[in-house]
Amino acid sequence: MPAFEEITRHHDPDPSENLWVVGPPPPETVTIVPYNPEWPRRYDTLSAGIRTALGDAVLGIEHVGSTSVEGLAAKDVIxxxxxxxxxxxxxxxxxALERLGYVLTVREPSFHEHRCLRLAEPRANLHVFGPDCPETIRQCMFRDWLRTHPEDLARYEDAKRAAIPGGGNVMDYNARKQEVIREIYDRLFRAAGML
Incomplete structure (x- = not known):
């Protein structure tokens, strides 16, 4: 388990790093849709396929992001x-993941050796990290906090909707909601006694 300091620190990737394995993806319009009760089942199907393909290589697998929080509007991407x-x-x-249709799109050595593979149908982003990675712990804590704190769930959804009109790509959208995300992280880390 990483130290609290590692979990609570905001790790930003090296901006000079070329993270795109096959070049940046084409521009994608960010669309937020109402919560879909099919998302957990979609995740279950995808995770079962990953476990079957990789076997013992899977040390852990988690549904994260907005589609993992019941009631939260999100991009239709698991x-x-x-x-x-x-x-x-x-x-x-x-x-093995390529045989399932995943494509390696991101390689970020400066960000916990993060790799991201994209699945076109159904749309999914598969984020690969090492064991006990602070980022995986952070994402699970954020998910669990939103599941039990409706006021922050509403605040986060408002931030997501406010970030859309700026246009640009998904990374621009993510940057525009970052302040609210960090405020929520601060609250949840303090509540957990980590700050």
Whole structure:
């Protein structure tokens, strides 16, 4: 388990790093849709496929992001965190995931050796990290907090909707809601006695 300091610190990727494996994706309009009760079932199907394809290489798998929070409007994209022994050892997991239709799109050594694979149908982002990664812990804590704190769930949904009119890509959208996300993290870390 990482130290509280590692979990509570906001880790920003190195801005000079070229994270795109096959070039940046085409521009994508960010669309928020009402919560869909099918999202957990979609995650269950996807995670079962990943577990079958990778077997013992799966050290952990979690449904994260907005589709993992009942009642929260979101982009219609399932976010999954996958923990493997070493994300740098792409041969240990990428070929098997490619056979399922996933495409390796992001490689971020400066951000916990993060890898992201994208599935076109159904739309999913598979985030790969190492064991006990602070980012995986943070994302699960954020998800669990929103599930039990309706006032922050509403605040976050408002921030998501306010971030859309700025246009740009998904990263621009994410940057515009970052202040509210960090405020919520501050509250949940303090409540957990980590700050």
């Amino acid at each position: 976010d999954i965190d996958l923990s493997v022994a070493d994300p740098r050892d792409e041969d240990a997991y990428v070929p």
